[in-house]
Amino acid sequence: MTPARLIEAVLYAGRWLIVPVYVAMLGLLGTLVWFFLVELWHSLPDIPGMTENGLIMLALTLIDLSLTANLVMLVILAGYENFVRRGDFGDDSRPGWLGKVDFAGLKLKLLGAITVIAAVDLLRSFLDIANQTDRDLLWQVVIVAVFGLLALLFALTDWIADLAHPPARE
Template identity: 40%
Template sequence: MSETPAPSRPDRMRNAIARGAETALFNSRWLMAPFYLGLIISIVVLLLKFVRMLWEFILEAPGAKSTDTILGVLSLIDVVLVANLILIVVFSGYENFVSRIDTSNYPNWPVWMTKIDFAGLKQKLLASIVAISAIHVLEAFLNIDHAFDATRMTWLVAVHLVFVISALLLAMSDRWSADHDAE
């Protein structure tokens, strides 16, 4: 039986430096945690904005025209969609890039929150952006009686179509990649 020779001193130093660098790189993922905490604070700010908008909506609703009521509801939905978008980024980003979340103590934990991979995150983000963009186009369309600006409407529709086409192309690309990987 032959013994493997012990690594030389330079090899041991290189290995120690490599392990130290790998440990530093691996632990650097925690630098993302403050970003996710900041996004959680932004949801609190959106909640305050939502409560203010809801209060104004309630006060103005009795005398408002139906289109103004619909515009008010769409504005509330818009804030909710943005908050959902932030929540998706926080949970899936933390889970994918920082650390796994132990959900065993939370029986009501939504399954999707720890099951979204990066491709799913991209699709959910783009779907939310498309929905938010659609709301802005709808708001402009419903507000057509007050101030019609053909250039603004054209830009809103064009940007919305770019988002829709981007979402479709991303979904097709992810599907083709998944089909290719399955082969």
């Protein structure tokens, strides 16, 4: 084996170094599920006496945790499939989107999810506007706008790149 081939083999095998990161992210996913369940459990006795605003705040909190959990799962599965190896999940249990999300698609989905999570948090702040400062609200609006603009710019650059290099027809 030539030195170049040896280096290439070591570099290629190095992709397995990221697997512990994905496994640790499963712990993060479990923590998010735990927070979701605890939030729901603590809120159940209060639901009959909740105001409409309180119920919407609870729903937004649970949606926020759910979206974040989905984001973590997306990163785990798509990252593993894109950077380590194709997962063998069985034909019936394999999500339809898995294998179709390349790096460009993953970054767009990440930016989209982060934008939606920030927007949900902004909506929650507007519903609790009495306890928010103008400065905090302004920064939340700026963050949502910047992430939305970044997602749009990434989508535009991917679209332009696809026009410049159309996929081969089968």
